[in-house]
Amino acid sequence: MGLCIEVRDGGKTYASARGPVTALAHVGLEVREGEFLSLLGPSGCGKSTLLRAIAGLDPLTAGTITLRGAPITRPPERMGMVFQRDVLLDWRSIRDNVLLAAELQGLPRHAHEARAMALLERFGLGDFADRHPWELSGGMRQRAAICRALLCEPDILLMDEPFGALDAMTRDDLNLELSRIQQDGGRTVVFVTHSIAEAVYLSDRVAVMSTGPGRVVEVFDINLPRPRPLALRETPEFAVHVAAIRGLFSRLGIVKD
Amino acid sequence: MASSSRAQGIAGTLAVLVGLILIWEAAVLFFAPPPILLPAPSAILAELWSSPRYFLRHAGFTLWTTLAGFGLSVVLGVALAVAMVASRWADRVITTILVVMNSLPKVALAPLFVIWMGTGAEPKIAIAVMLAIFSIVADVALGLRSVDPDALALARVHRATAWRILWKVRFPNALPALFVGMKVAISFALVGAIVGEFVGGSAGLGHVILIAQGQFDTVRVFAALFVLGVIGTLLFYLVEATERLALPWHVSQRNQHGVLAR
Ligand SMILES: Nc1ncnc2c1ncn2[C@@H]1O[C@H](COP(=O)(O)OP(=O)(O)OP(=O)(O)O)[C@@H](O)[C@H]1O
Numbered sequence A: 001m002g003l004c005i006e007v008r009d010g011g012k013t014y015a016s017a018r019g020p021v022t023a024l025a026h027v028g029l030e031v032r033e034g035e036f037l038s039l040l041g042p043s044g045c046g047k048s049t050l051l052r053a054i055a056g057l058d059p060l061t062a063g064t065i066t067l068r069g070a071p072i073t074r075p076p077e078r079m080g081m082v083f084q085r086d087v088l089l090d091w092r093s094i095r096d097n098v099l100l101a102a103e104l105q106g107l108p109r110h111a112h113e114a115r116a117m118a119l120l121e122r123f124g125l126g127d128f129a130d131r132h133p134w135e136l137s138g139g140m141r142q143r144a145a146i147c148r149a150l151l152c153e154p155d156i157l158l159m160d161e162p163f164g165a166l167d168a169m170t171r172d173d174l175n176l177e178l179s180r181i182q183q184d185g186g187r188t189v190v191f192v193t194h195s196i197a198e199a200v201y202l203s204d205r206v207a208v209m210s211t212g213p214g215r216v217v218e219v220f221d222i223n224l225p226r227p228r229p230l231a232l233r234e235t236p237e238f239a240v241h242v243a244a245i246r247g248l249f250s251r252l253g254i255v256k257d
Numbered sequence B: 001m002a003s004s005s006r007a008q009g010i011a012g013t014l015a016v017l018v019g020l021i022l023i024w025e026a027a028v029l030f031f032a033p034p035p036i037l038l039p040a041p042s043a044i045l046a047e048l049w050s051s052p053r054y055f056l057r058h059a060g061f062t063l064w065t066t067l068a069g070f071g072l073s074v075v076l077g078v079a080l081a082v083a084m085v086a087s088r089w090a091d092r093v094i095t096t097i098l099v100v101m102n103s104l105p106k107v108a109l110a111p112l113f114v115i116w117m118g119t120g121a122e123p124k125i126a127i128a129v130m131l132a133i134f135s136i137v138a139d140v141a142l143g144l145r146s147v148d149p150d151a152l153a154l155a156r157v158h159r160a161t162a163w164r165i166l167w168k169v170r171f172p173n174a175l176p177a178l179f180v181g182m183k184v185a186i187s188f189a190l191v192g193a194i195v196g197e198f199v200g201g202s203a204g205l206g207h208v209i210l211i212a213q214g215q216f217d218t219v220r221v222f223a224a225l226f227v228l229g230v231i232g233t234l235l236f237y238l239v240e241a242t243e244r245l246a247l248p249w250h251v252s253q254r255n256q257h258g259v260l261a262r
């Protein structure tokens, strides 16, 4: 597998009112073409900061980030992003919110209408296309946000704790759907999460981050077969991966046994 | 459901107004003040009834200068707000000019406008704009600025140009604020038009009041004020009705009544 995104010696210092805050220091990370990679770590370790830098939204203050060899200076083409909050626009119907991805890029709406509907159908929102965001549940809204990110067939998908605000059952549901999407192949996903189980279930590799200052400590290979049913999470193989990562966290003093 | 409660609201408001007018009528009957101080509502209605053409003509003029001033304020105000959001420099310049303009007494400026523009509709429209534009600019600029940062990040991820962000994200986001500004501006535009009519010209309800006052025709002054009140109220509710049609998606429209009770 080729290299898609590479972060070398990445650092980020925010200038805040109370002096500089170092969010990231000496971060190294490689994301391979077509893989699902999770960034896992405690709150404040700089996951969002790193993801936003990869997205070309907020540049790093040290080091380099490259996409297929070229430095990322602004949001690259064919990239989709899902945020922790769904960021649906209240004045647009669900269908129009999905189509916003095309409109913002200046692509013709009509060329994407069929795909928007197909995506909404696939995510169980077909009957809600003409509803407005406030008429939907949190899980449905986040599904719509994922449809929006997928509309223009991105080959890189960045997700910043997309399921963080959802209840456990809805979260399971969306984990399953996301892992199905990943089955379609050809898409590189960088996924931020707090949950070890979620990271293991979804990922090909899990990059564990730590605070003080934020950095990538270790990358775990998750060689569990795909497709992955939800029941995989009750198997011993799954537990082995979870235990390995939890072990690292307790050695880092992030979780107590 | 919503429309029947709205009908109830309108009926209630009218009932209160009619009640107040009846109290006024009764008080005038009872205390019998000289009509030159306070005429009875029935006398005011009779005055309107006796020369409907006269009042319609002058009300029409006031309405047209008010609407022209209001329309210009909206168009100019939105353009200025966009410029303010687009450039820090424009923001400084426009804010300063508006603050200076807003702190000058319009009544004192009105004669200048008559000197510059004559006694037709133009100075009235200009004064209406001067009064009304401030709230439009201030509210729209706030609305354009207070966009969810994540929505802007989303737009940037999709490589949207600044104009497209303005059109697809910022502007719709500012619409509720625009309506807040318009509800204030419509009343100010009416006041501006009347101020203009007080200073010069030969048409409009302001002119009617001025002439009638010179002749101690208190009934006619009150009749003109009554028409003015009706116009102001109708214009306000017209803006509000437009808001309901334009912003069905906004929280303020979805859950409007009894909010504080919950
Ligand atoms: N705009 C900013 N200005 C100053 N400091 C910031 C800013 N954004 C983030 N930080 C700091 O940088 C550090 C990393 O923040 P970041 O949001 O990347 O963490 P995170 O890993 O995403 O946390 P969480 O899991 O809670 O979302 C934190 O200490 C935070 O206080």
Ligand SMILES: [Mg+2]
Pocket (backbone or CB within 6 Å): A047, A048, A049, A160
């Ligand atoms: Mg975060």
